[in-house]
Amino acid sequence: MITAEAVGWRVGGAQILEDVSLSVGAGELLGIIGPNGAGKSSFVNILSGVTRPTSGRITLQDKEVTRASATRRARMGLSRSFQTSALFDGLTAGENVRLAVQAAGASALSPFRAPGSASSGAVESLLARVRMPGRAGTLARDLSHGDRRKLELAMALASEPAVLLLDEPMAGVSAEDVDGLAEIISEVRDSGVAVAMVEHHMHVVLGLADRVAVLHHGQLLAVGPPSEMTADDRVQQAYLGEAL
Structure with missing residues (x-):
């Protein structure tokens, strides 16, 4: 439903994202994780059209939208949430x-x-x-x-929407509300929507995601089923000091 091909984003002399390729299919939930500063929110902004990549290509429902505005992408079936309240x-x-x-x-x-x-x-x-x-x-x-x-x-x-992007939907939520939100998101995915979700609550990501993508220093470190990602030595090293 939505695909990023070799996406990169440079700001001045800083390479924020480099050669990131990911896709999300209908009825799939892709969890996007990574240490702070890994480029997760930047990637969501590029998918949604808030930010234009400096390299690479974005397709939405098989149509190229790399240079399309956020409004145009919304009209094509993409919706998103933000970290901060809107x-x-x-x-x-x-x-x-x-x-x-x-x-x-x-x-x-x-x-x-x-x-x-x-x-x-x-x-x-x-x-x-x-x-x-x-x-x-x-x-x-x-x-x-x-x-x-x-x-x-x-x-x-x-x-x-056909595609839903969620940027830390559990941020600041009390423990008793997390499970309810996760249940709603699961139902959205099960209805056939393609969901890409950035989230720091690892038990939520591991419980909901069909696949997990790990970003580190702006690059795609690994992607695969949750069980494979938690067992991956590279992922564990990237999260040194964080619980997986």
């Missing part, structure tokens, strides 16, 4: 989702694109999908951090 705190949960549904209306892939499509039914359906039924009237600023992350997922799912 919610409107002064609006309710339902109003945040309604805005996402309305924005998704520009996408030919969106099932909500008809006039008046940002209905209460569509909003409640998305909130129910992320385990927040009946929370439409709650102000975003009054939600727990775990529910804020769920709301961000609901907004990312408003366009019914």
